[in-house]
Amino acid sequence: MPDKRRSLAEAIATVPDGSCLALGGNTLHRAPAAAVHELIRQQKRDLELVKTAGAYDVDLLCGVGCVSVVSAGFVGYETVLGLAPMYRRAVESGEVEAREHACYTIIAGLRASSQGVPFMPLNGLQGSDLVSLRGFASVRDPYTGQDVVVVPAIVPDVALIHVQEADADGNARIWGSAFEDTLMARAARRVIVTAERIVDRAVLAAEPERTSIPGFLVEAVVEAPGGAWPTSCAGLYEYDLPALEQLLAVSDEPPALRTFVDERILGAVPAR
Amino acid sequence: MSANSPVRADASLVAAQMAVALARLLRDGETVFFGVASPLPMVAALLARRLHAPGLVILTIPGGVDPEPPVLPISTVDPRLLVGATALITLADVFDLAARGRLDTAFLGGVQIDRAGRINLSAIGDPKRPKVRLPGGAGSAALMPTARRTILWRTRHDTRTFVPELPFVTAAGNVDRVVTPLCVLRRVDGALDVESVHPFSSPDEVRGSTGFTVTASHETPATPPPTDEELSVLREIDPAGVVAAELQGR
Numbered sequence: 243m244p245d246k247r248r249s250l251a252e253a254i255a256t257v258p259d260g261s262c263l264a265l266g267g268n269t270l271h272r273a274p275a276a277a278v279h280e281l282i283r284q285q286k287r288d289l290e291l292v293k294t295a296g297a298y299d300v301d302l303l304c305g306v307g308c309v310s311v312v313s314a315g316f317v318g319y320e321t322v323l324g325l326a327p328m329y330r331r332a333v334e335s336g337e338v339e340a341r342e343h344a345c346y347t348i349i350a351g352l353r354a355s356s357q358g359v360p361f362m363p364l365n366g367l368q369g370s371d372l373v374s375l376r377g378f379a380s381v382r383d384p385y386t387g388q389d390v391v392v393v394p395a396i397v398p399d400v401a402l403i404h405v406q407e408a409d410a411d412g413n414a415r416i417w418g419s420a421f422e423d424t425l426m427a428r429a430a431r432r433v434i435v436t437a438e439r440i441v442d443r444a445v446l447a448a449e450p451e452r453t454s455i456p457g458f459l460v461e462a463v464v465e466a467p468g469g470a471w472p473t474s475c476a477g478l479y480e481y482d483l484p485a486l487e488q489l490l491a492v493s494d495e496p497p498a499l500r501t502f503v504d505e506r507i508l509g510a511v512p513a514r
Numbered sequence: 515m516s517a518n519s520p521v522r523a524d525a526s527l528v529a530a531q532m533a534v535a536l537a538r539l540l541r542d543g544e545t546v547f548f549g550v551a552s553p554l555p556m557v558a559a560l561l562a563r564r565l566h567a568p569g570l571v572i573l574t575i576p577g578g579v580d581p582e583p584p585v586l587p588i589s590t591v592d593p594r595l596l597v598g599a600t601a602l603i604t605l606a607d608v609f610d611l612a613a614r615g616r617l618d619t620a621f622l623g624g625v626q627i628d629r630a631g632r633i634n635l636s637a638i639g640d641p642k643r644p645k646v647r648l649p650g651g652a653g654s655a656a657l658m659p660t661a662r663r664t665i666l667w668r669t670r671h672d673t674r675t676f677v678p679e680l681p682f683v684t685a686a687g688n689v690d691r692v693v694t695p696l697c698v699l700r701r702v703d704g705a706l707d708v709e710s711v712h713p714f715s716s717p718d719e720v721r722g723s724t725g726f727t728v729t730a731s732h733e734t735p736a737t738p739p740p741t742d743e744e745l746s747v748l749r750e751i752d753p754a755g756v757v758a759a760e761l762q763g764r
Contacts, residue, residue: 268575268605269550269591294605295550295575295591295652318649320551320589321760325649333647340647342636344685346609346656353606365613366656369632369686375641418593419576420604476593 246412246463253434253462254280257400260310262290264352264398264430265299266423267473269320270481272416273299274402276436276469282306283508292352292398294345294422298473298486301326305493306503309338313396315345323486327493344372349422351396355429361392401430403455404469406477407445408437412460415452418476427455436466438478523714528695529554529757530748531712532667534740535693536621537561539665543569544618547608547661549653550575552590553760554667555621557752564747573617577603586756609653612660620661622654622685623668626677629726631666631689631701633658634680641682651684658687666692669761673725695761696720697730698737710737 254277257263263281267273278299281289290311291300297319303309305328312333317326317340332338343351346366354362363381367373373391380389403423408414414435416423427433435455440463446453457463469475472482472489485506492498523531536558540546544567548555556574560583563570572580575591578599587594596602611617624633625648633654639645658664664687668675671694692699692706697720700709708730711720717730740748 270589271576271591271593314650316550316650316652318551320591321553321763322588324763330647334644336643340637340644340650342641342650342684344651344655345605345653346613349606349609364656366609366660368659369683370651370655370659371641371683372636372651372655375682418596419578419591419602421575422605425606474593476596481589 245410246457246460247410247440248462248464250276250280250436250464250466253464254284256462257281257286259286260288261399262292262397264292264401264426265296266401266403266421266426267299267470268419268421269295269297270322271419271474272404272421272470272476273297273473274404274436274469275299275471275473276404276464276466277402277434278303279507281308282503292348292396294348297326301328302489304329304332304338305499311339311341313341313343313348315343315348319486322483323490327490331494341376342372343376344370347376347378347393348396349425350393352422352425352429354393354395355397356425359395361394363390363392365390367391396429398426398430399432401426401433403427403433404436404466404475405455406438406475407441408435408463409441409443409446409457410463411443412457412463413446413453414455414460414463415446416454420454424454427459433460434462434464435460436464436469438467438469438475440465525761526755526758527714529755529761530740530745531737532693532695533557533561533748533757534744535698535737536665536667537565539691540567540570540619542567545571545573545611545616546619546621547573547617547657548590548621550591552621552623553588553756554669556586556590557748557757560751561744561748564751565744573603573608575605577605577607579603586752586754588756588759605653609656612657615660615662617657617661618663620657620664622658622664622666624666626675626680627666627668627692628677628680629705630686631692631706632680632683632686633666634682635684636682638681654685658685658689661688663690664688665690668692668694671696671720671723673723676724676726678726696723699728708734710735712737713739
């Protein structure tokens with residue numbers, strides 16, 4: 243296979259403004275932060291973000307004006323730091339459209355895409371206003387005559403996924419929880435993987451059952467040590483609470499936020 | 515303590531009462547799930563497994579089945595929740611399990627809760643242009659109608675939380691109980707009412723703090739306070755007081 247290793251700048255330069263991006267990880271854990279930081283560095287605009295439960299990644303991209311739509315089940319820093327203030331402000335001002343989903347409807351939409359079908363039936367959502375808010379239709383089951391709610395396919399243009407190990411062909415393995423990442427890799431048109439380290443092909447070949455994202459699905463792989471920082475990366479580092487607290491402390495002051503992003507985030511030597 | 519008393523129970527006492535009240539609701543051998551931002555349900559599930567429900571099957575977002583975390587995380591998506599787990603599943607597996615009728619109990623939260631036990635986690639004001647954009651319902655809209663039973667918890671009990679009408683129904687479904695800092699509510703015939711009042715609260719306080727009509731009087735039972743055994747196991751599971759942090763937090 244061709245060598246798919248790219249620099250972070252090269253890989254992210256292929257992401258056009260207006261793209262729909264699936265972001266791997268979940269809340270404070272294994273977010274594709276290095277890729278997110280590069281999106282900011284390259285001043286991408288009008289992005290749509292897709293994730294079951296986002297925190298730092300979604301919040302920061304909203305805070306620096308890269309986003310027009312967020313399709314997610316949950317955006318917040320959990321009990322650790324509470325609401326996502328930049329996302330919240332961007333939605334309340336009308337700058338960003340919050341397309342709230344249930345996490346399961348994100349999964350169902352990605353499943354439809356991964357299976358090449360236009361929509362996915364789903365059991366759930368009974369009594370929820372999300373059905374009318376999202377305009378989810380029901381169809382009649384041709385076999386039983388019963389109605390079932392259907393979720394349209396969600397087809398991300400690019401999935402951005404951070405993993406612990408990958409090889410030069412893009413074969414990737416995730417330690418611990420995969421969250422929706424392996425599904426995203428099958429639902430998106432293109433996949434960009436960032437990895438804590440690029441390992442020799444033989445390392446993955448010794449245990450192929452641990453490769454959850456096969457390289458043939460991956461367009462580019464970037465070595466990005468500390469690439470989930472300031473979120474956690476299982477087996478390697480925990481989320482960086484002081485950094486997140488410092489970010490949120492300046493999140494409502496645009497000049498201070500800009501300085502923090504430039505100096506601490508874009509200029510930071512990633513923690514390991 | 516009377517309703518006129520300005521003295522508030524301290525967070526660790528309230529947290530312990532809520533944790534044991536939640537734990538006591540769990541049954542041996544059932545499957546239970548908790549999602550994002552759920553320290554109290556996490557502690558309650560671990561507590562129940564140590565006390566009366568050794569066969570509890572604990573499911574989480576990171577996917578570790580029956581974890582035995584030596585140190586509790588505050589984030590309930592944390593990789594620490596894989597420690598000691600005997601199998602690794604995914605969040606999609608949990609939704610699928612519920613969808614096919616095999617998830618017994620889901621712990622879910624609500625920023626606002628109405629009399630029918632429906633919840634709003636989406637927005638205050640017009641959901642398309644909200645006054646306050648809330649975090650979103652995460653898994654609740656899918657799990658509340660499909661899990662056999664939902665137990666809600668909320669770390670505040672006031673008339674802004676318990677409202678007569680929700681601006682937006684994020685999720686509705688099989689709500690059984692709601693555990694709050696003041697009481698346990700139970701849904702009977704489609705409506706929440708007070709089942710027991712915590713020892714440090716009062717029927718007057720509960721009624722005055724609830725934005726719809728509930729019946730609580732001097733005849734309403736008191737929630738049994740934590741036993742010595744419950745408190746001792748709780749301290750072992752949660753020495754750092756993660757549950758109290760949730761009560762004091764955001």
